[in-house]
Amino acid sequence: MQPFTLRTPDYLLDALTLSDAPAIAEYCSDPIFEAFMSTPWPYTLADAERFVGEYVPSAWANDTEWTWAIRAASGGPVLGVIGLRLPSGMLGYWLGAPHRGRRIMSAAVDAVVAAAFERTAVAAVRWEAVVGNVASARTVARAGFTYTGERPGAVLGRDGSHVQSWTAQLSRTDSATPQPGWPM
Ligand SMILES: CC(C)(COP(=O)(O)OP(=O)(O)OC[C@H]1O[C@@H](n2cnc3c(N)ncnc32)[C@H](O)[C@@H]1OP(=O)(O)O)[C@@H](O)C(=O)NCCC(=O)NCCS
Secondary structure, eight states: OOOOOEEOSSOEEEOOOGGGHHHHHHHTTSHHHHHHOOSOSSOOHHHHHHIIIIIHHHHHHTTSEEEEEEESSTTOOOOEEEEEETTTOBEEEEEOGGGOSSOHHHHHHHHHHHHHHHHSOOSEEEEEEETTOHHHHHHHHHTTOEEEEEEEOSSOOTTSOOOEEEEEEEETTSOOSOOSOOOO
16 A cells, blocks of 8 residues: 555644654653563664664555554654554554643544545454553543453564453444443
8 A cells, every 4th residue: 555644633644754763763762662562672763764664664565554653744753653454453553752641642543543444444443452551541442442351462562472451442333432341
């Protein structure tokens, strides 16, 4: 797939560029990433350059993952990243620490979910997070995902293990309004 741009009411989801790598390396060095993400740890500038320069373009080309930069305006600095894995429909996302606390990711999730249902055949968009990641759980709960329980995660952890995870999904027929039953 040719990378395409998405918009939320206040933000732009567009292509990552190599000039984003220093900010990505800084944001992915936040200790919360060691606990809650499967990104390399410690995270280096070389990791960021490999991610933006190799992984992201080839995953778009092979339709294995569509990844966007989140920006406040075109050409502006990267605030965070969101991705959709295919064909599983699994979401992945993060925001740099200075940009959290404004529910930016809930809006980005809404835009990516709409694109997933418009442009792919996925029956549902899926989410999982390490048990205890309340900020991430609240983000998809707000977007109307239904909690589907706790189990070993499908996405491998940094050490190759299936980390115990909270899971949820939003299917095409769901109303996308907040649902009861979340553990937090
Ligand atoms: C997940 C993440 C993207 C959310 O960022 P955001 O859009 O700025 O979300 P906010 O900080 O506005 O918080 C969303 C909700 O979680 C709550 N929240 C945030 N941090 C929290 C915490 N540490 N404990 C409990 N609740 C928390 C907020 O109060 C808010 O609740 P509300 O929607 O009911 O008001 C961001 O926290 C992040 O990048 N975390 C590190 C990477 C990560 O964990 N990614 C997800 C992996 S599955």
